[in-house]
Amino acid sequence: MAQATREIKRRIKSVKSTSKITKAMELISAVKMRKAVDHMLLSRGYAHLAWQIVVDLAKRTGQTYHKLLQAREVKKVAVVLVASNRGLCGSFNAQIVASAYQYALGLFSGDKAPAVDFFLLGKKARDITLKYKQLAAISSLKQIPRIKQLLPIPQEEDALLGDVGELTRNTLGVKADLREYLFEPSPAEVLQKTLPRLIETQIYQAVLESDASEHSARMLAMKNATEAAHDLIDDLTLAYNQARQAGITQEIAEISGTKAAMS
Numbered sequence: 001m002a003q004a005t006r007e008i009k010r011r012i013k014s015v016k017s018t019s020k021i022t023k024a025m026e027l028i029s030a031v032k033m034r035k036a037v038d039h040m041l042l043s044r045g046y047a048h049l050a051w052q053i054v055v056d057l058a059k060r061t062g063q064t065y066h067k068l069l070q071a072r073e074v075k076k077v078a079v080v081l082v083a084s085n086r087g088l089c090g091s092f093n094a095q096i097v098a099s100a101y102q103y104a105l106g107l108f109s110g111d112k113a114p115a116v117d118f119f120l121l122g123k124k125a126r127d128i129t130l131k132y133k134q135l136a137a138i139s140s141l142k143q144i145p146r147i148k149q150l151l152p153i154p155q156e157e158d159a160l161l162g163d164v165g166e167l168t169r170n171t172l173g174v175k176a177d178l179r180e181y182l183f184e185p186s187p188a189e190v191l192q193k194t195l196p197r198l199i200e201t202q203i204y205q206a207v208l209e210s211d212a213s214e215h216s217a218r219m220l221a222m223k224n225a226t227e228a229a230h231d232l233i234d235d236l237t238l239a240y241n242q243a244r245q246a247g248i249t250q251e252i253a254e255i256s257g258t259k260a261a262m263s
Contacts, residue, residue, distance in 0.1 A: 005247065008240040012233055019229035026222035033215035040208040047205035049161055050198045057191040077107055078116045080203060082210040083125035089214055090221035093124040096210075121207065139217070 058069050081100045082095045104116050120126050183190055 005243045007238060008236055008243060012236045012240065015229050015232050015236065016144065019226050019233070022222045022225040022229060026226060029215050029219035029222060033212060033219055036208070036212040036215050040205075043205055043208050047201050050201045054191075054195060054198050057187055057194070060187040061191050066191060068195060068199075072086045073112070074114050076117065076119050077104075078161055079104060080119045080121065080206070081125050082207055083120070083122035084214045085123045087124060088221060090217035090224075092214055092217035093122075099253075122210075167200060 058066075079100055081096060083096050087093070100118070104118075106115055107116060
């Protein structure tokens with residue numbers, strides 16, 4: 001009985017030490033999350049206006065000027081998968097990979113399935129994707145998705161942008177503002193130079209959004225771990241008290257039995 005109580009005390013001490021670590025990580029993640037959210041919100045307005053510039057220039061130059069604005073059959077789709085470099089953030093990374101898998105799976109439901117290239121940002125994205133066996137079987141034999149590392153990003157326009165179909169952003173609800181502006185040089189040349197940079201802005205905004213989500217997920221995961229540790233400590237404390245009480249009762253019974261035998 002004494003050995004059992006010592007083992008329970010050892011486990012209680014170990015769980016308390018773990019709960020201190022998870023609580024510290026929760027507080028650190030909360031601070032990082034607030035900073036990441038601030039950066040994300042500061043950049044969101046710029047990303048929105050940057051896309052508005054794209055829409056406005058596209059209206060002025062026509063959607064046939066730049067290849068990214070041409071409406072044509074989609075033969076190739078690029079999926080930028082943004083995950084974290086570290087773990088301990090719950091199912092954050094696994095859900096991102098699963099969502100990318102479901103999205104890619106939906107692309108192959110039609111008769112003319114496009115080719116899919118995955119661009120991975122974050123170490124965990126690569127680690128999970130390599131273990132995600134279904135990811136290599138989501139297409140037919142003729143359209144096998146290719147996995148590429150996003151960083152470092154190629155600087156060539158064709159390598160970076162490629163033919164990825166019509167460029168839209170319906171979720172922002174941006175409408176073109178066709179007020180008169182003076183462009184130097186022409187709107188077409190401005191669009192040619194700025195469109196790749198503005199698209200990079202949208203990707204950068206997605207990275208900021210993912211960073212804020214990562215810290216939020218890690219904070220929640222560490223909070224749940226701390227609460228689970230406290231619950232386990234309560235259960236172990238109850239088991240320790242019960243074992244200790246049982247030991248005391250047994251000792252009293254042995255003393256009483258010995259006394260009765262001697263009398």
